[in-house]
Amino acid sequence: MRPLIAATATPEHPMPWGWLLAALALAAVGYAASCAWWPFTRCGRCEGRGRFTRADSKVWRPCRRCKGSGARLRVGRRVWNRFARVRQAGR
Template sequence: MNPDLLIASAVTIPALFITIRYVAKCCIQPFGTCRKCQGKRHLPKRIGRGTHECRRCKGTGLRLRWGRHLFNFTRRLHSDGTR
């Protein structure tokens, strides 16, 4: 077997597997936990006591995944272009 082909397949096959797995995750579970509040929905105030809603997720604790953003954008672009 050619060493160049072996190296190329050793890099390509895991990358393809990871990509397919991420696409499946975006389709099955489009929302992930918010990175700022870690899904807790509230953040502590800087001064004093108490908490306030997370501005990034608007208090839901969830965010739309990057891959799902891309999918929604391309779907919207296609539907707007074919009307």
């Protein structure tokens, strides 16, 4: 006869929640530092070229999304700027 196992029995290898949370916190700090150091990324619409060209490459127009610069502000940096603006307005 097999012994009964209680419904609240813990597994032999419990999930290391502390390590998982530490890894997530480290990733968040790393991304924040990356956004502070490199606030821009290439524009996804024009692939960083800043313009669109016709098939024969003789006629081009600037990209509307990045306004011809080829760079866009990263999402994390946009969040940081909004936070800083709201914080400044509260003073």
